[in-house]
Amino acid sequence: MRLLEERILKDGTVLEGDILKVDSFLNHQLDFSLLKKLGERLYEIYGDKGVTKILTIEASGIAVACGAAEYFNVPIVFAKKAGHKNIGDDLYTAEVFSYTKGKSSVITVSKKYISKDDVILIVDDFLANGQAVLGLKKIIDEAGATLAGVGIAIEKGFQKGGKELRDAGISVSSMAVIDSMSEGKIVFGESV
């Protein structure tokens, strides 16, 4: 998606360790008009799949999910990271290793909000090693729900997540795929 690629080139910063900092529009400051464009594109791809819920993980994923909900008109469910009170006992859980934070965490979704009748679109801001999506996929599987596909803002194509998910037969649609960013130069691969 050219619009997102252009924005990454304009406002993104490459830091050491293959970190792409896009906190001016995606991870700290949010450009919701851009996120709606991503949502519109996701609706072009998955709008006929009978999606009943959009599933993501707090925090940045929530904004991407809102952009998608604008078009899908279905509820969003965001998985919570550990440490919340008041979420109840009847939970789906999955362990997710974050390479950014260097540790595992447990994500939880209340069993009330995903059922076997749901057709689910997973969305997230980044796809790198695929741990977050695999955690959400595990929860969907436990619920007996159907995964319609995975919509990602920025995929790090040089990391393993996208390939592993696609090899497992999952439809992954990334709005921008970064094939490399060595020496600060961002090279895009094919995206939707």
Next chain:
Amino acid sequence: MRLLEERILKDGTVLEGDILKVDSFLNHQLDFSLLKKLGERLYEIYGDKGVTKILTIEASGIAVACGAAEYFNVPIVFAKKAGHKNIGDDLYTAEVFSYTKGKSSVITVSKKYISKDDVILIVDDFLANGQAVLGLKKIIDEAGATLAGVGIAIEKGFQKGGKELRDAGISVSSMAVIDSMSEGKIVFGESV
């Protein structure tokens, strides 16, 4: 706002300790169409104040902010809770005590995203003791920016936050104000 009050009565659950559980539409599962209605109402109130940024705190606040950004068409900035890498060094910080979690945490906003020229609308899902809003207000003051007002989905009117903020001359607009919820019965006060 009758629409939100009705939704609270329909889907909210009162738990012991004056906890209102609204995770079917505001805190875990999200009804974005409802959040846009809240945003539209906030725009009626603050649309002529020259708002340049919407400021909130992760995680649930982000969805409320997206609903408002739909109408204000300005960037959202969400304050991060401690523990994030990659946010940089040049930060505004504030300490926020969460009664729900029973502990203090530090929230941070990059200095890049709030300047003295900004006119800021704070939004959040809940207002109870006002700690989160006071933390955000401290950050706005440090930046030398202007606070246009505070837009809240649900205010616990029987807790001190709303009164303290209004007594300090801050414009607080809550879409639903709960005056009491003893014995599970929710009584609403005056809201916008």
